[in-house]
Amino acid sequence: MSLALSEEQELLRNTAREFIAEHSPVKELRRLRDTNDPVGFSRELWGQMAELGWAGIVLPEEYGGADLGWAELGVVLEECGRTLAATPFVSTLLLAANALLLAGNGTQKKDLLAAVAKGQTVLAFALQEGAHHAPYQVATTAVATKDGYQLTGKKTFVQDGHVADQLVVVARTAGKPGDRDGLSLFLVPKHARGLGVQRTTMVDGRNAANVELAGVEVDKSAVVGTLGRGAEVLDPVLDRATIGFSAELLGTITEAFERTIAYLKTRKQFGVPIGSFQALKHRAAEMFTQVELSRSIVLDALRAIDEKRPDVPALASIAKARVSDAAHLVGNEAVQMHGGIGVTDEEEIGLFLKRARVAELTLGDAAYHRARFASLAGF
Amino acid sequence: MPPDLSTSPPAAYDIAPRRTGVLVPVPPKETSVENLDTFRAEVAKWLEENCPASMRKPMTSEDEANWGGRRKQYTNPDEKLWLDRMAARGFTCPTWPKEYGGGGLSNAEARVLAEEMRKLRARQPLVSFGITMLGPVLLEYGNEEQKREHLPKIVRGEIRWCQGYSEPGAGSDLAGLQTRAEDKGDHYLVNGQKIWTSYANYADWIFCLVRTDTNAPKHDGISFILFDMETPGVSVSPIKLISGSSPFCQTFFQDVKVPKKNLVGKTNGGWTIAKRLLQHEREMIGGMGFGLGGSGGGASIEQLAKDYCGDDAGRIADPIVRFEVAQHLMDQRCFMTTVRRSAEEAKAGQGPGAASSMFKLYGTEMNKRRYELLVRILGSQALGWEGQGFSPRELSTTREWLRSKGNSIEGGTSEVQLNIIAKRVLGLPD
Numbered sequence A: 001m002s003l004a005l006s007e008e009q010e011l012l013r014n015t016a017r018e019f020i021a022e023h024s025p026v027k028e029l030r031r032l033r034d035t036n037d038p039v040g041f042s043r044e045l046w047g048q049m050a051e052l053g054w055a056g057i058v059l060p061e062e063y064g065g066a067d068l069g070w071a072e073l074g075v076v077l078e079e080c081g082r083t084l085a086a087t088p089f090v091s092t093l094l095l096a097a098n099a100l101l102l103a104g105n106g107t108q109k110k111d112l113l114a115a116v117a118k119g120q121t122v123l124a125f126a127l128q129e130g131a132h133h134a135p136y137q138v139a140t141t142a143v144a145t146k147d148g149y150q151l152t153g154k155k156t157f158v159q160d161g162h163v164a165d166q167l168v169v170v171a172r173t174a175g176k177p178g179d180r181d182g183l184s185l186f187l188v189p190k191h192a193r194g195l196g197v198q199r200t201t202m203v204d205g206r207n208a209a210n211v212e213l214a215g216v217e218v219d220k221s222a223v224v225g226t227l228g229r230g231a232e233v234l235d236p237v238l239d240r241a242t243i244g245f246s247a248e249l250l251g252t253i254t255e256a257f258e259r260t261i262a263y264l265k266t267r268k269q270f271g272v273p274i275g276s277f278q279a280l281k282h283r284a285a286e287m288f289t290q291v292e293l294s295r296s297i298v299l300d301a302l303r304a305i306d307e308k309r310p311d312v313p314a315l316a317s318i319a320k321a322r323v324s325d326a327a328h329l330v331g332n333e334a335v336q337m338h339g340g341i342g343v344t345d346e347e348e349i350g351l352f353l354k355r356a357r358v359a360e361l362t363l364g365d366a367a368y369h370r371a372r373f374a375s376l377a378g379f
Numbered sequence B: 001m002p003p004d005l006s007t008s009p010p011a012a013y014d015i016a017p018r019r020t021g022v023l024v025p026v027p028p029k030e031t032s033v034e035n036l037d038t039f040r041a042e043v044a045k046w047l048e049e050n051c052p053a054s055m056r057k058p059m060t061s062e063d064e065a066n067w068g069g070r071r072k073q074y075t076n077p078d079e080k081l082w083l084d085r086m087a088a089r090g091f092t093c094p095t096w097p098k099e100y101g102g103g104g105l106s107n108a109e110a111r112v113l114a115e116e117m118r119k120l121r122a123r124q125p126l127v128s129f130g131i132t133m134l135g136p137v138l139l140e141y142g143n144e145e146q147k148r149e150h151l152p153k154i155v156r157g158e159i160r161w162c163q164g165y166s167e168p169g170a171g172s173d174l175a176g177l178q179t180r181a182e183d184k185g186d187h188y189l190v191n192g193q194k195i196w197t198s199y200a201n202y203a204d205w206i207f208c209l210v211r212t213d214t215n216a217p218k219h220d221g222i223s224f225i226l227f228d229m230e231t232p233g234v235s236v237s238p239i240k241l242i243s244g245s246s247p248f249c250q251t252f253f254q255d256v257k258v259p260k261k262n263l264v265g266k267t268n269g270g271w272t273i274a275k276r277l278l279q280h281e282r283e284m285i286g287g288m289g290f291g292l293g294g295s296g297g298g299a300s301i302e303q304l305a306k307d308y309c310g311d312d313a314g315r316i317a318d319p320i321v322r323f324e325v326a327q328h329l330m331d332q333r334c335f336m337t338t339v340r341r342s343a344e345e346a347k348a349g350q351g352p353g354a355a356s357s358m359f360k361l362y363g364t365e366m367n368k369r370r371y372e373l374l375v376r377i378l379g380s381q382a383l384g385w386e387g388q389g390f391s392p393r394e395l396s397t398t399r400e401w402l403r404s405k406g407n408s409i410e411g412g413t414s415e416v417q418l419n420i421i422a423k424r425v426l427g428l429p430d
Helices: A009-021 A028-033 A043-051 A070-082 A089-103 A106-119 A231-268 A280-307 A313-336 A337-343 A347-362 A366-376 B033-050 B075-089 B105-122 B129-141 B144-154 B271-286 B300-308 B319-344 B356-382 B393-403 B413-424
Strands: A123-128 A141-144 A149-157 A165-171 A181-187 A195-201 A205-217 B159-165 B180-183 B187-198 B206-212 B220-230 B233-239 B248-259
Touching: A009 A043, A028 A280, A028 A347, A043 A313, A043 B413, A070 A280, A089 A106, A089 A165, A089 A231, A089 A347, A123 B206, A141 A165, A149 A165, A149 A181, A165 A205, A181 A205, A181 A231, A231 A280, A231 A313, A231 A347, A280 A313, A280 B319, A280 B356, A280 B413, A313 A337, A313 A347, A313 B233, A313 B319, A337 A347, A366 B319, B033 B075, B033 B105, B033 B206, B129 B159, B129 B271, B144 B159, B159 B187, B180 B206, B187 B206, B187 B220, B187 B233, B206 B271, B220 B248, B271 B356, B300 B356, B300 B413, B319 B356, B356 B393
Parallel strands: A123 A165, B159 B206
Antiparallel strands: A141 A149, A149 A205, A165 A181, A195 A205, B180 B187, B187 B248, B206 B220, B233 B248
């Protein structure tokens, strides 16, 4: 599949860009933040996105999805990233629905995927436990009871956890933290007894939560996939989600970069545009190179999912590492090159830095993915 | 041999209308998938029948590449056979028109040819500056007689070309060149000196930038001429580099008579041609696989790291080296994918654009990082100069590490590439 956008993809991009510019410009994120919006995103906007077919864009038609590819999903996510649009794409579609699609039983899929595609259900994916992404470092336990399982443990950095109707929880039915074996996935409804969800206020104004499972009881039908072999679901889900999320981050850094270039052309000091100074030109050109490399690898990784290529796991790590490094550079340089205005809350560029840093750490930072790539490559 | 930027054309593309990518335009010719499959089958069969066995082994050093030319001595008759067979089909210059000896292939077909050659591990039958630099500009700017005279000889590897660009006083400021060509009626009289002339000591002909008007603004008095290196008054002196090799020369011209028909394009119109050729040069340097291989095949960089830095249950024992190897392999993948993307995004009929600067910049900087990493991995075994105590690979790593320092200088320094990206891609003001 060509890395160039097809006509249909360009059309989708233009539609997405216009829609998002109108309904979710950067100031919408600011509004959500400044009003302490209890949901953290606009349910109305998410409903409209569902009507456009985006909420279930990669889900099969039988569940009400659009049955398009990850290349198309990436187009939409990139546009969302450009305006820092707050949506439950990552929590609901990329992570939880994706897990259900890959491993859920007939009932789970039927009940939840159609509701996701309609924009009626928000899901969350409760995996991380420490300060860093480490998928097998799961201490949360699931102990068999007479009718099902009892879940005990603590989760953190759970996107949209406080507004999710159901959570997909990764717990351990065997082994010890760090083991790949012995993980299991469970569906936990938001009103389950013993489930405590506490929203955490993040620097980027986007949703996250701490989740406590204090002996939460679920029945056997809550298991997603095969007991003790959750990693077989977790790995491909994380690969895909990481690639999709990289597309969103790509949009964010592309926008921050372009805003910075525009600023270099208009801001004058010493009677000339500051973009005429070679010290800034060279740094701008370095950023350009990083953004272009990021774009190539994200586009290839999205297509690798659609083509069912065996290098999806490696590409997920290459893409996330590259985009994370680029986000680090662009976020910092964007603020520096905007000068004093760049460190004010009023100027939007600071919001890009904040989002870039949170996104850099979400689903594994560059260091995590370099190490993972090395392991995958056998060194 | 980099361009002065002061008269570069206005930003070819601005950042304002958002675009999905960089552009290295390649003229696309429509070739249906069906026809490609037929072509692939035919070319695979032909290669299998025509590529001699000894030409299916990877080269162990850069010296084994066949640059052709009048003075080429063939020690292996297969090398000559392989060149002649490929040249007869125009496959040494696959996308050039057939009327000038080329293969007349579409870009898609040329890719298929390259893929099928890779499958056989077939060597490039010919490498030359005629193929990568002069040919493309002759096709664009040369007159019919010049194309018919020079292009077929490039295809067949009969004439080896060198590039007369840089001068002692004209490096990054290339347009400041001083080599004079005086109009003497039926010929030019050329006097001056070039430097960094790659392989001038082996070359048969030179494409050369000369000043034909000393009063005009510096960019407007330059012409692009061609002449035989055996013309009386031409002399060459190799320059020894820090790596110990001498790929570059000083080239002197004293009252060299050049026929007027050897002017390409218009008198004083050479700068346009010069810049276009530099784009092709950057593409060649950026795309020649810098940082992608090197050190003459053999063990991979990750295997070397295990061998020299320790193997901890299948992992490179030194965590920092492991980190750097991973980073390098990821950079390579991102770079190759970007080269591929720019070709796929290319629009019809455009010459190579400013993105060639990005490839030149990134490819050469990546190659330098690769050699720094190799030296770090091989430790003191990569610091031997000659003689006992070092394997051939270790000794070649030392030399290649030093040679790589020139990559980001030749063909326009990295700093010049950054200038070009800032100006022509990002549209930043002077």
